[in-house]
Amino acid sequence: MGLPSNGKPHDSEAIELTSPENLNEVSDRIFRFVLILIGLVVSLGVVSAILNLSTRYGLITGLAKDVVALLCTCVLIIFLLFLYRRLPRDRTTRICLSLFLSCALLHRILGLTDEFSALNNVPILGDSSRLHSASRDLLSTAAIGAVCATVYCLVLSLRRCFECFRVNSDRMLKEIADRKRAEESARRNRQELRLITDSVPAFIVYVDSAQRYRFANKPYADALGLAPDQIVGRHVQEVIGRNEYRSVSHHIEAALSGDLTEFDSSVSYRKLGPRLMHTLFVPDVYGDEEVRGFFVIAHDITERKRTEEQIQQHRRELAHISRVNTMGEMASGLAHELNQPLAAISMYADCGVVALQSIAGDDAELSPILEKIQLQSVRAGEIIRRLKRFVSKGPPSCETIQVSEVFDDVLTLLESELDTNGISVDVQMPEVPPTVHADSIQLEQVILNLVHNAAEAITEVQSDRREIVLQARTPQHGIVEIIVRDTGPGMSEETLKHVFDAFYTTKSEGMGIGLAICRTIIESHCGKISVTCNSDGGSTFRIVLPQNGRESHVDL
Amino acid sequence: MWTSDPTVFIVDDDDAFRDAAGKLLRAYGFKSEAFASAEDFLDQFDPSRVGCLLLDLQMPGMDGVELQSELRRRNIPIPIIFITGNAQVPTAVSNMTAGAVDLLEKPFPPQELISAIERAFGQ
CATH class of the missing domain: 3.30.565.10 (Histidine kinase-like ATPase, C-terminal domain)
Structure with missing residues (x-):
């Protein structure tokens, strides 16, 4: 009985006390105990009142009164015995109650014998007056003892109940504090999560199986020119518009049927204008089959694509530059190769002029033509020379x-x-x-x-x-x-x-x-x-x- | 008799050039002999002969500059007119100091060649 004062885990009782079932049991016991006491007092009071009334109006007198009182006591005892079965399994309480009831029964029997003795003037149990007063004293003492014991039991039960109540209320207070702390921590976690998802340069969204937004981070909401609160709870089509919805609806269906979906698409946002997005739909699968919704993670890859295209373009240009460069290097050899025939042409033409002069005198038509051939070949050589010089490295x-x-x-x-x-x-x-x-x-x-x-x-x-x-x-x-x-x-x-x-x-x-x-x-x-x-x-x-x-x- | 008659020795790997130069020189009254490579020239050249060398700088095998050095080594003081399809100024300068008379860049006006030959024969 009682609690370990400094919380030492020394017995099972302490553990027993702290359990709510135990608290219920104790309070139930006290309740029943009090109920029995009230029953006793009330029934005794009722019996006394009936007897007193009957005596006063002369309905029953002497022996009859005592017989009725005994019968009433017997009925009471039967009733209490019925209750006895429901009494707490506390030996002290049972002994006290048994004593109390025995005293009441004996008191009634003695009262009856008194009446018989007075009626017949024959002492039934020897010297009835002496026996009577002795038994009365004995019975009174026993009754007082029984009442004291009962009160002691009641006090013990009350104390135990109080202890239980105190422990449980402490526990309850602690639980409330814990719950508050947990709620605070959860709130902080949610806040942190919100902060992180809002800072990530990506769109993070959760859509449930009814295609309604359950979560939308700030970048996504900003792109749509809305606040996250204005998005959550609304249908996807309502938020992104019918045309955009039409282009992604088959991806949404795929995600809601449990498939991980990944795609690149050009999306036109109210605030950002057309952007090239890389989007991932990750289904939120609960248990084996049930898809409760899907997560959306979308990155803006417009700049990346542009850079990639630029790199491609630069690569093509470099290849072209390389070809031009090769041509420049070839020009030197090419110039040499071309200059050989040009020198020959020039000299052949000049031979022609000389030969013409020696054979037929100065031909007015042919000579200038041959001279022009010769001049042009020299000019061609000049162009090549300049070109070669132009591409020369140094x-x-x-x-x-x-x-x-x-x-x-x-x-x-x-x-x-x-x-x-x-x-x-x-x-x-x-x-x-x-x-x-x-x-x-x-x-x-x-x-x-x-x-x-x-x-x-x-x-x-x-x-x-x-x-x-x-x-x-x-x-x-x-x-x-x-x-x-x-x-x-x-x-x-x-x-x-x-x-x-x-x-x-x-x-x-x-x-x-x-x-x-x-x-x-x-x-x-x-x-x-x-x-x-x-x-x-x-x-x-x-x-x-x-x-x-x-x-x-x-x-x- | 032919020893006193100066000859232009053409050394060039380009057939058309050799042919055209030969015809041109004949038209202007010069005697000429053509060789397709420096090695051919060295094999067949008689040092006692008089004339000048019309020598291509770039040829497969022994090139113009190498032939010039070889002639100097053999102590053959024949004047040389270099011709090139790809003139490089530093090469030209070094060749001039090494005894070359002239450097002509292909294609050249034929008159320039004639004057260069006359200068060489004048030496």
């Missing part, structure tokens, strides 16, 4: 060069292209042709590129004005300005901004490196290159170079 060697010579070289190389497209070139040179300290091949490359671009631009438009202005001038001492102006379609703002960027091109076949290289070359010569649109269409490229190259300190 360290840049800066020297003082005539800008007009560079112009001549460029126009020689582009002559055929310009003629074919019916483009005329207006070369404007000051009276004293300017010189510049530069690498002639690199400068030639820049101007060739600009004139070539200008010619391409002009061929894009159907116009009567098909002219390129190639101008050199010295706007101030120490500075040479070279201008290439065309009558092409001009450039957009965007193109003007990026035209010198590497791999920026508006041509379908273009590599987008020509002008970037031009800028690099001009900047390596401490110069500047710029482009503007003409007021009457077309564009103008302007190169400004210090006449004395790097050594000069001219403010451009």
Whole structure:
């Protein structure tokens, strides 16, 4: 009985006490005990009242009264014996109750014998008065003892019940605190999870089997221009729109039938516009078969795809550059091979002239033809020589060069292209042709590129004005300005901004490196290159170079 | 008699060039002999003969520069006109200092060749 004061786990009783079943049992026992006591008192009271009333109105007197009292007591005993079966299995309580009942029964029997003795004047049990008072004393003492014992049992039971109640209330308080802590921790976990899913640069969504959103992270909601709360609970079609829904509905069906689904698609978001998404539908399978919904994880791969395409494009361009480079290297050998027959042609033609003179005098028609053959073969050799020089590889060697010579070289190389497209070139040179300290091949490359671009631009438009202005001038001492102006379609703002960027091109076949290289070359010569649109269409490229190259300190 | 008559010895691997140069020189009244390689020339050349060498710089086998060195080694002081389909300035300069009379880049105006030969014979 009682609890271990400092919680030592010394007995099973303590454990027994802490269980709720035990608490119920104890309170039930007390309840029954109290019920029996009340029953006893009430029935005794009722019996006494009946007897007193009957005596007062003279209905029964003397012996009859005692007989009725005994009968009532017997009925009471039978009733209590019935209750006895339901009494707690506590020996002390049972003994107390048995004692109490025995006293009551004996009291009634003694009362009856008294009546008999008084009626017949014959003592039934010897000296009835002495026996009577002795037994009465004995019975009273026993009854008092029984009552005390009963009260003691009651107190014990109450105490035990109280202990139980205290332990259980402590436990209950602890449980409540634990539950609160668990709820707080769960809330924090949810908050953390929300924070993580909201920070991830991906769309994370959970859709249930009725195709209603159960979860949507912030990036997803933002893309749709909604708050997560506005999405959760709504049907997918309602949120993403009918058209988008139609394009993903078969994936949703697949996911809800338990298949892991992965696909790339172009999706148009209210806030982000069209994006290329890599989407994963992961079914949420419960048990063996039941699909309760599916998770959606979607990444924006627009940039990645663009980069991949750019890499592909660069790879193709590199391959092209490599081919061009190979051709450049071949040009040297090619020049040698071509120069052999050209030298032979030139000499054969000259032989022809000499032979003609020796045989038939000077033929007015044939001689000039043979001379022209000879001249043209020498010219062909010159073109090859310049081309070879143009593609030759070597360290840049800066020297003082005539800008007009560079112009001549460029126009020689582009002559055929310009003629074919019916483009005329207006070369404007000051009276004293300017010189510049530069690498002639690199400068030639820049101007060739600009004139070539200008010619391409002009061929894009159907116009009567098909002219390129190639101008050199010295706007101030120490500075040479070279201008290439065309009558092409001009450039957009965007193109003007990026035209010198590497791999920026508006041509379908273009590599987008020509002008970037031009800028690099001009900047390596401490110069500047710029482009503007003409007021009457077309564009103008302007190169400004210090006449004395790097050594000069001219403010451009 | 033929020793006093100067000859132009053409050494070039290109058949058309040899043929055309031979015809051209004959048209201008020069005597010429053609060789398809430097080795052929060395085999057949008689050092006592007078003339000049019209020598291609780039040839399979022994090239023009090597032939020039070989002739110098054998102490044959014949003037050389180099011709090339692929002129490299540094090579040209070194050849000039080593006793070459001229360097012509193919294709050249025939007159330039004639003047170069006349210069060589003048030496």
